[in-house]
Amino acid sequence: MKAHLLIESKKLLKDKTYVALFFFLFFLFISPLVVTMEFDMDAQKIDYIKSDIMMTEEGISQMEQDDAQAAAADETERLQLLKELLKTYESGNIYERTKAELALENKVLKQMESGSVVGIPIIEQRKKVAEIDYLVKNKLAPLSGLEYSYGGINYIFTAFHSFIPFTFLLLLPVLVYTNTLSMEKERGTKDFLNMTPLKYRTILSTKMSVAILFSFFGFLLSLIPVFLVVSLKNGMGTFNYPLAISRDQLSVQILTTGQFLLKFIILLFAIYIFLASLALLISRFTDNFFIYLSVMLTSVLLPTLPLFNNTDSFFARIAHYIPFTYFDLTKVITYGTEDFPVINEHINFTGGLICLFAYSILCILISSVLISKKSKI
Numbered sequence: 001m002k003a004h005l006l007i008e009s010k011k012l013l014k015d016k017t018y019v020a021l022f023f024f025l026f027f028l029f030i031s032p033l034v035v036t037m038e039f040d041m042d043a044q045k046i047d048y049i050k051s052d053i054m055m056t057e058e059g060i061s062q063m064e065q066d067d068a069q070a071a072a073a074d075e076t077e078r079l080q081l082l083k084e085l086l087k088t089y090e091s092g093n094i095y096e097r098t099k100a101e102l103a104l105e106n107k108v109l110k111q112m113e114s115g116s117v118v119g120i121p122i123i124e125q126r127k128k129v130a131e132i133d134y135l136v137k138n139k140l141a142p143l144s145g146l147e148y149s150y151g152g153i154n155y156i157f158t159a160f161h162s163f164i165p166f167t168f169l170l171l172l173p174v175l176v177y178t179n180t181l182s183m184e185k186e187r188g189t190k191d192f193l194n195m196t197p198l199k200y201r202t203i204l205s206t207k208m209s210v211a212i213l214f215s216f217f218g219f220l221l222s223l224i225p226v227f228l229v230v231s232l233k234n235g236m237g238t239f240n241y242p243l244a245i246s247r248d249q250l251s252v253q254i255l256t257t258g259q260f261l262l263k264f265i266i267l268l269f270a271i272y273i274f275l276a277s278l279a280l281l282i283s284r285f286t287d288n289f290f291i292y293l294s295v296m297l298t299s300v301l302l303p304t305l306p307l308f309n310n311t312d313s314f315f316a317r318i319a320h321y322i323p324f325t326y327f328d329l330t331k332v333i334t335y336g337t338e339d340f341p342v343i344n345e346h347i348n349f350t351g352g353l354i355c356l357f358a359y360s361i362l363c364i365l366i367s368s369v370l371i372s373k374k375s376k377i
Helices: 002-014 016-035 041-065 069-091 094-114 122-137 152-163 171-187 190-195 200-234 257-282 289-304 314-321 323-327 329-334 349-374
Strands: 242-245 253-256
Touching: 016 152, 016 171, 016 200, 041 069, 069 094, 094 122, 122 242, 122 253, 152 200, 152 257, 152 329, 171 200, 171 257, 171 289, 200 257, 242 257, 242 329, 253 257, 257 289, 257 323, 257 329, 257 349, 289 323, 314 349, 323 329, 323 349, 329 349
Parallel strands: none
Antiparallel strands: 242 253
16 A cells, blocks of 8 residues: 555656646746736825815815705715825824724715715725724734735735636646546556556555645645745735625624635645545546546536526525535635625535535545446556
8 A cells, every 4th residue: 555655656746747737836826926017005095095185175165065064074074084094194104004094994984884975885895994993903014905015924815815716726636636547548557557456446545645635735835935935025924914704795704814824725625635536436437538637627617607606596595515616715715795795605614614525425435336346447
């Protein structure tokens, strides 16, 4: 068993295709640091605040002319908060700026809830207030909004949360599993393996165990140079940075960067295991590399179909029982947004783990029965 584990590991490590794939992942993650042009966000924000002040003053004058005293008083309060925020930007005091921004956003939220102001969805404004409030209470400096200036931890978090599609994260295991289970035919060694004294279940379980570990830890290792490059430029960042989430699109909870990353990695590992068990099941019906790869890629792309985003369809009622629903990791962990929520309220991190492991066991059991009947790889 140990010798077979070593042999399978060497096969994977010798394949240069995976080296190229690791480099692809590295450049994919590092690209925002390279292609994004740097500019002064504070100067842009100051210009925006000044413009907002000017328009608010004009609006107040018009309200006073129309004898809308209550509305004018309400906007005058917001105007004062805008001016206070502008002073903190000009003084360069980050923590005072965050406090001023919290006061302003709280005021805007009250106006939105009263109906006097229309803007982004109210739940998104509540999230914004919750995040700033967390920053103030924990004395954390806000991020600038541009990835190239983030610390290493926050940069990786933003990559997973925002600019790296989940389909790209699943390419590595798909290619590894497909190649692992079809390589024996390509190399002409399939008949030799079928003649060895090793049990067929042992051969396949060894192959898949090595493939899962190679894919998962290979992916994590590909992030290390990204983290180091970004950290050398911008510092390490913090695990305690807040992300506001809402399960019911009414109340708001805070998820820290560290909590998000931990859940993301655990759920990703569960998906890797499910894909491996699915690959094993597919291998019982074909050993053609291109057919195999097509089926696996199709399974990864399924969650991008409109069906998986239509909250009014019949499918939405049963989506939490379908393992492919959980491939969009960020949406599962954060429950999505007002515009793009999870397809039903039962979809969450814990449910994802249960569903993925249940289907993994089912695929393995079916594959085991088929292997026993066919008595071959």
